[in-house]
Amino acid sequence: MTEKNSKSCAISADRLATLIRDEVPFVGRHGVAVLALAPGYAHLSLDYSAELLRPGGTITGPALFGLADVALYGAVMSEIGEVPLAVTVDMTISFLRKPDPGPIEAKSHLLKLGRRLAYGTVTLTSRGDPRPVAHATGHYAIPSSHGRGG
DSSP states (O other), X not given: OOOTTSSOOSSOHHHHHHHHHHHOHHHHTTTXXXXXXXXXXXXXXXXXXXXXXXXXXXXXXXXXXXXXXXXXXXXXXXXXXXXXXXXXXXXXXXXXSOOOSSOEEXXXXXXXXXXXXXXXXXXXXXXXXXXXXXXXXXXXXXXXXXXXXX
């Protein structure tokens, strides 16, 4: 899955953005944009909003976690297409440093795509600063009715 341009995505960036906005309102209503999408890869951003700040003037952890989750969702959908019942099985996030108030970006890469599970990684950064603010890994379940086999 490292050759991002060797095949086309199974879902368009516009459709993915619509799904996030309409089906994942916790983060979608805060302005998630799909910056890039390739097979096994998604690059998303979350607009800055004062609603996302926690005491201490940093972006709240649930917002960072939500962005990481939908970024991994995007990487999975880029490979299998729109599958409503593909859901998060687990996700682990490490908060590495305090992000400044501002837009956050997430880059997700699938490391393994099986018949029933996908596994990937997500790196979150403050826009304009390449140093990670958080790193996440997680699994998505792929329903057997999807047609990838049983």
